[in-house]
Amino acid sequence: MAPDLRTRLGGTELPNPILTASGCAGSGRELAQFTDVSKIGAIVTKSVMLAPRAGRPTPRMAETSSGMLNSIGLQGPGIDAFLQRDLPWLLSRGARAVVSIAGSTVEEFGERAARLAGAAGVTAIEVNISCPNVEHRGQVFACDPVDAGAVIEAVRARARPEVPVFAKLSPDVTDIVAIARSCVSAGADGLSMINTLLGMVIDTETMRPALAGLTGGLSGPAIRPVAVRCVWQVSQALPGVPIIGMGGVMTGRDALELMLAGASMVSVGTAIFHDPSACARIVRELDEELARRGVEKASEIVGLAHEARAGRRS
Amino acid sequence: MTPARPPSESGPLQVRATVLTVRRVDAYHAITAVAPGIAARFRPGQFVAVAVGGPDTSMLLRRAFSIHDVRPDHGGTVEFVFAARGRGTRWLAGRRTRDVLDLVGPLGRPFPVPRDPVNCLLVGGGYGSAPLFPLAARLRERSCTVDFLLGAASGDRVFGALTARRTGRSATITTADGSFGVRGVVTDVLGQVIHDARTDVIYACGPMPMLRQVTALARRYDIPVQVAVEEAMACGIGVCMTCVLPVVGTDGVTRMVRSCVDGPVFRGELVRWDDIGTIPFDAFGAPGWEPRPRRAAAPDGGGARAGDGGEDGARGGDGGARGGDGARGRPGHGA
Ligand SMILES: Cc1cc2nc3c(=O)[nH]c(=O)nc-3n(C[C@H](O)[C@H](O)[C@H](O)COP(=O)(O)O)c2cc1C
Ligand code: FES
Numbered sequence: 107m108a109p110d111l112r113t114r115l116g117g118t119e120l121p122n123p124i125l126t127a128s129g130c131a132g133s134g135r136e137l138a139q140f141t142d143v144s145k146i147g148a149i150v151t152k153s154v155m156l157a158p159r160a161g162r163p164t165p166r167m168a169e170t171s172s173g174m175l176n177s178i179g180l181q182g183p184g185i186d187a188f189l190q191r192d193l194p195w196l197l198s199r200g201a202r203a204v205v206s207i208a209g210s211t212v213e214e215f216g217e218r219a220a221r222l223a224g225a226a227g228v229t230a231i232e233v234n235i236s237c238p239n240v241e242h243r244g245q246v247f248a249c250d251p252v253d254a255g256a257v258i259e260a261v262r263a264r265a266r267p268e269v270p271v272f273a274k275l276s277p278d279v280t281d282i283v284a285i286a287r288s289c290v291s292a293g294a295d296g297l298s299m300i301n302t303l304l305g306m307v308i309d310t311e312t313m314r315p316a317l318a319g320l321t322g323g324l325s326g327p328a329i330r331p332v333a334v335r336c337v338w339q340v341s342q343a344l345p346g347v348p349i350i351g352m353g354g355v356m357t358g359r360d361a362l363e364l365m366l367a368g369a370s371m372v373s374v375g376t377a378i379f380h381d382p383s384a385c386a387r388i389v390r391e392l393d394e395e396l397a398r399r400g401v402e403k404a405s406e407i408v409g410l411a412h413e414a415r416a417g418r419r420s
Numbered sequence: 421m422t423p424a425r426p427p428s429e430s431g432p433l434q435v436r437a438t439v440l441t442v443r444r445v446d447a448y449h450a451i452t453a454v455a456p457g458i459a460a461r462f463r464p465g466q467f468v469a470v471a472v473g474g475p476d477t478s479m480l481l482r483r484a485f486s487i488h489d490v491r492p493d494h495g496g497t498v499e500f501v502f503a504a505r506g507r508g509t510r511w512l513a514g515r516r517t518r519d520v521l522d523l524v525g526p527l528g529r530p531f532p533v534p535r536d537p538v539n540c541l542l543v544g545g546g547y548g549s550a551p552l553f554p555l556a557a558r559l560r561e562r563s564c565t566v567d568f569l570l571g572a573a574s575g576d577r578v579f580g581a582l583t584a585r586r587t588g589r590s591a592t593i594t595t596a597d598g599s600f601g602v603r604g605v606v607t608d609v610l611g612q613v614i615h616d617a618r619t620d621v622i623y624a625c626g627p628m629p630m631l632r633q634v635t636a637l638a639r640r641y642d643i644p645v646q647v648a649v650e651e652a653m654a655c656g657i658g659v660c661m662t663c664v665l666p667v668v669g670t671d672g673v674t675r676m677v678r679s680c681v682d683g684p685v686f687r688g689e690l691v692r693w694d695d696i697g698t699i700p701f702d703a704f705g706a707p708g709w710e711p712r713p714r715r716a717a718a719p720d721g722g723g724a725r726a727g728d729g730g731e732d733g734a735r736g737g738d739g740g741a742r743g744g745d746g747a748r749g750r751p752g753h754g755a
Contacts, residue, residue: 129661136658136681139431140524158705160676163698167654167662172478174654178661181676181705318697326480379655380471380480382434382524 109396110403111389113147113371115348116270116295118202118229120147120371122389123404124361127352127375128153128206128232128274129178133192134199140382144200145389150350150373151192153208153234156218158184163318168307173326173354174376175305177319180208180237185218189225197227206232206274207261210240212253216260223266230270232350233261233294236301248276248301251288262293270295272350275336277329278304282336283343296348297340298373300333326376330354334367341368341409356380358391365404366411432527432657433457439519440497442512446576448547449513450488451521452499458525459496462487464555465648465685468500468525469656472508479508481654484680486551486625487526498525501550501579527656528684531555531623531646537563538620541613542588543606543634544570545626547579551648552625556587565589567617569610571630575600590617607633614641622646624688628696635688645688651679666692666700674703 111122125148131137134149143149161181168175182188188205196203205228209215215233222228235247235254247253254273262271273289275282277300286297302323307316315321333353341349351369354376355361361372377384392404401407437453444450458468469482485500504513515521533555534540540559542552549570556566568584571594578600584591592613593601602609607630613619614637624634625648638645651663658681667677668690676699677683692700699706 130659132659139657140434158709160699160703160705160707160709161661161664164662164664164696165652166664167481167652167660169479169481169654172480174480176654176660176662181661181664184705327478376480379660380482381522382655382657382659 107402109393109401111393111396113404115148115202115204115230115371117268118148120202120229121145122147122392123365123371124385124389124392125150125204125350125371125373126378126385127373128234130375130378133188134196134201135192137378137382137385138199141386143196146201146385147371147389148202148204148229149196150204150232151188151196151206152182153180153206154182154185154188154218155180155208156185156214156221158182158187165316165318166322168316168322170305170307170324170326170328173324173328174379175307175317175322175324176302177317177322179319185221189221193225193227202229203227204230204232204272206234208234208237209257210237212239212241212256212260215257216264219261219271220264222269223264228266228269230272230296231261231265232272232274232298233257234274234301235289236274236276246276246278248274248285249279251284254285255288255292258289258292258294270348272296272298272348274298274301275340276301277332277336277353283339286340286344286347290344290347294347296350297344298350298352299336299340300329300353303329303332325354327354327356327360330360330363334363337364337367337369338411342412345409355388356384358388358393358395361388361392362395362407365408368409368412370405370408430461432525433461434522434524437498437521437523439515439517439521440494441517442515445501445579447574448501448503448577448579449509450499450501451512451515452489452491452497453521453523454494454496455498455523455525456494456496458487458498458523459490459492462490462498462526462554463530464558465531465551466526466528467551467656467684468498468523469527469653470500470512470524471522472511474511479511481508482524482656483508483512484527484653484656486548486648487554488550489554498523501547503547524656528680529682531558531648531685533558533562534564534621535562537565539565539567539618541567541569541617541619541622543610543622543624543626543630544568544579545606545630546572546577548626548630548648548650549579549584550625552623553580553583553587555623560587565617567613567619568592569594569606569613571595571604571606571626573597606630607637610634610637611641614643619643622688624648626650628693631688631691632693635691635693639689646685647688647691648684649679649686649691651684653680656680666695666698666703668692674700676703676705
């Protein structure tokens with residue numbers, strides 16, 4: 107019998123636990139040329155700011171071994187264009203939309219949530235707190251438990267009550283559990299992890315940094331063990347809090363690994379650049395991996411690696 | 421990785437394409453692969469994005485290459501040309517007949533072709549001339565005349581000189597080292613060629629500095645120019661936002677547009693060449709940017725559609741070409 111991949115996200119039932127990662131699938135439109143977006147668990151849209159943003163200068167990207175660095179700088183048309191154009195399009199295609207929001211002050215995040223509250227059809231909000239806080243000397247919200255909590259509180263207060271709010275955590279912290287706790291106490295309904303790790307590449311021909319922005323976010327399979335570790339630590343400390351795991355997932359096997367560590371859903375980012383139909387393929391592969399292990403429901407294996415003697419299952 | 425589902429009539433496909441041949445062409449390599457859907461949809465100027473390194477590759481980003489040729493054999497083949505100078509392109513150069521490549525294409529906006537039978541000058545730098553040959557064929561179908569101006573560092577790097585000589589009304593070659601044709605760069609002789617050929621329209625493809633200079637000269641002679649740019653790309657399909665450059669829209673507003681889907685072909689004069697690698701202060705969404713009143717002065721007096729963001733941005737550029745090759749040149753793109 108085929109395993110049951112259905113997964114609950116707040117009040118919505120997803121057909122499977124595989125999502126796109128924010129910033130790696132636009133708002134789904136381009137992917138629809140290659141894959142049926144309604145068959146992906148949910149589309150997590152690119153983090154949207156209040157106003158249009160031009161982003162950072164180029165070069166914005168450098169390939170690394172099993173990974174890439176990016177410094178896009180949240181280029182996008184702003185929330186009004188998103189609500190007028192992108193969200194309705196996704197809904198018209200029968201896709202489920204998880205809307206990622208970003209901001210540079212606590213108030214901005216709250217405002218964004220309020221704006222979204224006016225829109226129907228949002229499955230969940232993912233709060234990208236890996237942005238510099240202009241009111242705190244540019245310190246990244248996700249690196250400070252107090253700032254992170256303040257953002258989540260502001261968003262939770264103004265979002266529709268039935269729409270779950272997920273805080274997206276950065277791995278670039280000493281104690282990710284402390285940040286996770288603070289977000290959950292501030293009202294986060296779930297946690298997404300991990301965002302990219304800060305990295306740098308120097309071009310040895312030009313002898314200059316490869317990115318115009320000097321540093322960039324590292325993603326791809328190179329970071330997967332970091333993601334597994336973060337999901338493991340947080341799910342150990344906060345059992346029962348839903349986790350969207352991500353970081354270097356290329357195959358169904360990789361998705362299974364993050365689920366075993368404690369993620370109930372898995373986002374796919376950089377893999378999409380390599381294979382525009384990656385999400386559909388990973389759903390298929392996850393299905394096969396579970397079937398091969400005799401697992402009937404995907405939810406059964408979430409966090410299973412934490413159980414003693416997990417390896418004994420046949 | 422299997423042929424993707426939606427067989428819509430247009431738009432790109434993801435296919436597993438069997439390699440027919442891998443040839444050396446002077447300093448470059450050319451791969452021909454069987455990809456009927458891509459061949460059928462192709463229009464000159466479009467490109468393919470190729471996964472490199474095989475299963476479990478450590479090279480995650482696709483390499484973008486202009487399509488050089490499509491043929492009806494085996495149901496439809498596509499050919500692309502590249503310089504094997506990085507890890508990914510060296511892996512590609514090592515492919516053999518019957519190997520399978522994961523290709524996505526055809527991608528990008530093609531070169532617009534004139535309605536009337538006019539004199540077209542096709543300017544190429546290095547393997548950037550590759551997409552000019554299918555364009556030339558299309559232009560001839562339209563009863564346009566085609567003159568070529570091809571340049572490179574040395575004779576073995578001028579791609580397609582023989583074909584240009586055989587099929588063009590004229591073909592002028594320049595090399596920096598003087599090993600073939602005129603010593604110098606294409607822009608040294610562009611004015612003379614325009615004059616002799618009575619050029620009405622220019623199409624150009626090659627390195628960015630060349631495109632910038634060709635555009636500047638075309639403006640001086642008041643000739644429309646379509647350029648196919650080479651920007652570093654990660655996805656080729658419009659989702660990653662790495663391949664942006666500042667382009668002026670028909671409404672006069674500069675936007676950071678994606679060269680993979682809004683280009684690679686742009687009207688040369690709409691590209692803000694001097695500002696590539698920066699975010700111009702007046703670009704849509706730049707720090708401190710404020711929406712201007714909708715009908716604010718557009719250079720063409722237009723003020724058409726104020727647009728709302730990156731997506732429609734480059735429509736103003738509605739023309740074009742697609743550039744070079746692989747790895748699109750930039751360091752850091754890894755080739
Ligand atoms: C080009 C690019 C753009 C991204 N943009 C965003 C973004 O807008 N918001 C966000 O929360 N994360 C963004 N991310 C991070 C991803 O959502 C994801 O957390 C990270 O890349 C790790 O997953 P992956 O290895 O599967 O890509 C971006 C990543 C990449 C590579
Ligand atoms: S290469 Fe990814 S958006 Fe153009």
